[in-house]
Amino acid sequence: MAFENPSREEIKTILEQVGNIAVVGLSDKSDRTSYMVSYAMQQRGYRIIPVNPAAAGQTILGETCYASLAEVPEPVELVNVFRRSEYCAEVAREAVAIGAKILWLQQGIISHEAADIAQEHGMTVIMDRCIKVEDSVTQAVRKG
Structure with missing residues (x-):
């Protein structure tokens, strides 16, 4: 069966209800897309947890960076x-x-x-979509 992303309405619900977001591949360089997107999401009130083995132990966006998802010491709901x-x-x-x-x-x-x-393990999957763009769309819908 061909992959299909959740509907815009389902994505809106996910973003309204999500807790911690672990960002795998979050760069410590502010000119990188991963940093800019994560910064914008953090400014919108999302909790961002950096995951990047090259930056493990450093602070990115005010949060401790971990080498792997397994090292994050708290629950993670969404892995970006x-x-x-x-x-x-x-x-x-x-x-x-x-x-x-x-x-x-x-x-x-x-x-x-x-x-x-x-x-196969019951997770919701979203591919080839920018979380910042999708959140902007849902923010606009909420305000409109």
Whole structure:
């Protein structure tokens, strides 16, 4: 069966109800897309938890950065991924292992293997969509 993202209404509900967001591949460089998107989401009130082995132990966006999802010491509901497609299946396995509910692959990232892994374990999967753009759309709908 072909992959299909949740409807805009379902995405809106997810973003309204989500707790902690772990961002896999969050860069400590402010000119990178992962940083800009995560910063915008943080400014909108979302809790961002950085996950990047190259920056583990550092602080990004005022939060401690972890080397892996397994090292995050608190529950993570949504895993937002800024990694190349070939790394996403492993991220999906890690997300399943920590009990995350949603796997979100950012715009331009498609991994049917990762989607299959996550969906087999009851996770909601969103692929090839920017969380910041989707949140902007839901914010506009809420205000409109």
